[in-house]
Amino acid sequence: MAAQSTLPLVLGLVDGLLNALTLAAGSLVGSGPPVSYTLGARVGLVALTTAAFAVFVADYADRRAYLMRASRQLNLTRRGQLATTRLGRLAMARSSRSTAIACTASFLGAALPLLAGAALPGLSWVVVVLAVVVLAALGAALGHLFAGSPVRWAAALGSGGVVVTWIGVWLHIA
Numbered sequence: 001m002a003a004q005s006t007l008p009l010v011l012g013l014v015d016g017l018l019n020a021l022t023l024a025a026g027s028l029v030g031s032g033p034p035v036s037y038t039l040g041a042r043v044g045l046v047a048l049t050t051a052a053f054a055v056f057v058a059d060y061a062d063r064r065a066y067l068m069r070a071s072r073q074l075n076l077t078r079r080g081q082l083a084t085t086r087l088g089r090l091a092m093a094r095s096s097r098s099t100a101i102a103c104t105a106s107f108l109g110a111a112l113p114l115l116a117g118a119a120l121p122g123l124s125w126v127v128v129v130l131a132v133v134v135l136a137a138l139g140a141a142l143g144h145l146f147a148g149s150p151v152r153w154a155a156a157l158g159s160g161g162v163v164v165t166w167i168g169v170w171l172h173i174a
């Protein structure tokens with residue numbers, strides 16, 4: 001189960017952090033209204049909603065495609081025959097579980113940094129630093145976990161956070 005949870009967990013965390021940095025960048029760097037608890041909750045809900053839709057559709061489509069390929073390889077007479085069996089219901093259940101993991105991680109990844117910014121109204125820029133550090137730490141952990149270069153992974157995810165923040169400031173959404 002842990003191996004099956006890695007993708008939705010990492011996807012959710014990264015998605016949530018990047019949503020927070022993009023949607024609230026103006027508020028975080030001081031060019032917009034101050035970060036509030038309601039902004040944290042709203043951005044968290046946006047991240048949760050987009051994660052729910054994207055992860056479920058992608059995960060379920062991938063699982064159904066696997067069942068379709070298996071049906072063809074087994075020379076089953078009806079197209080999608082495996083997808084209508086218990087395996088199809090299992091694919092739906094596993095996609096739902098992946099979606100729940102991704103939604104929770106995305107909500108927390110988006111809301112927690114912004115709630116910290118609301119708690120420190122004069123230091124909301126710290127949220128940007130915190131989010132970029134969390135992304136870099138996640139990158140280092142992934143690099144170590146998957147026998148890659150933790151420094152490269154950390155640099156890539158941290159740089160991505162900086163770029164997304166710059167885009168968010170430029171777009172000035174909130």
